[in-house]
Amino acid sequence: MQAMVLAAGFGTRLLPYTRAIPKVLFPILGKPALLLTLERLERLGFRRVAINLHHLPERIVSALKAADLKIETSLFFEKEILLTGGALKGAATFLCQEEATVIINGDIFFGDLDFNHLLKEHFATGCLVTMVVKRGGGNDNLLVERGKVRALRVQGTHTFCGIQVISPKLIDHLPPGPSDLIDTYQRLAPDGLLAAYETKAYICDFGTRESYLKLHEDLLYRRVHLETEPNLATPLVCLSPIQGVELRDWTFVDQQVVIGPGTLIRRSVVWPGAEIAPRAKVEETIVPPSLIFMP
Incomplete structure (x- = not known):
């Protein structure tokens, strides 16, 4: 084929x-x-x-x-x-x-x-x-x-x-x-x-921001199967070290991400290399690298 x-x-x-x-x-x-x-x-x-x-x-x-x-x-x-x-x-x-x-x-x-x-x-x-x-x-x-x-x-x-x-x-x-x-x-x-x-x-x-986020929601809630997905025990996934950060609903934070304390992340995808300032509120969005996300 x-x-x-x-x-x-x-x-x-x-x-x-x-x-x-x-x-x-x-x-x-x-x-x-x-x-x-x-x-x-x-x-x-x-x-x-x-x-x-x-x-x-x-x-x-x-x-x-x-x-x-x-x-x-x-x-x-x-x-x-x-x-x-x-x-x-x-x-x-x-x-x-x-x-x-x-x-x-x-x-x-x-x-x-x-x-x-x-x-x-x-x-x-x-x-x-x-x-x-x-x-x-x-x-x-x-x-x-x-x-x-x-x-x-x-x-x-x-x-x-x-x-x-x-x-x-x-x-x-x-x-x-x-x-x-x-x-x-x-x-x-x-x-x-x-x-x-x-x-x-x-x-x-997934050609829009909304559909890209919806795809992640479906994957993280196991509505669709991905053969090579990591061992996800929860729809709240963070592959970077965090402290004092609140994750809600579903969230995917990739590796090599820096997040300041007091930050809330909800229904979002954070790409590798992203930086999020302390006390930021991140909801229903994509956070790319090389961008300091301010509150």
Whole structure:
């Protein structure tokens, strides 16, 4: 099996954090999201993966070099951002190596999704694309009828989950240069070329601060399982030495964090290297490194 992770985006919904770190490297329980995804794909039997890069590519390359990954990776650098459709066109040499490729948005965390069954259903339909969807997913802008996506960007029945399977022939339908994949799908949908794979698996788009924090809440309360998670006996996790600090609800404080006494931290994620001044009140936020968080 092969996959492609879309990792070139600017992450504008996560500004100002993404000015210094690409969203695919946001830590999930302390591990960069992209590395977490690659490790999970490897365990699921994927043999190779493509990654497209544009925004802060050197940070991603450095993280990949430092990781102990056995899965084969192919990097596709974009001088100008090619958007989702252009990214697939730019990686055509990789995508055409097998009958189908799983495409995963870089800001997606997936739970117990059965990729073998997903691929089996994709081949059974004979469609160019199979989109993983949820009913009532919160942004129902797909119209699904009898297992096919009939319209997109409408007031519909399902939400796209950021994971899909494509056949190599899709490349022939993509225009050269930058393009939005959804524009192409809107042309293909009336011909019944888009299949819908409905799932109840846990899938989280952590592309906003709110959804990133919600993902941590779900992980820390064990609503979703993470194979490589540390031994978390409580939803209040602090991997740095603290004294006189109050943690409430759920909290994840990573290593190498300095926190002044009298501080309250609640429903927040604190990244390595962060500094929090004494008597600060930190609630429902992300605290990045190189920032002294004042009360």
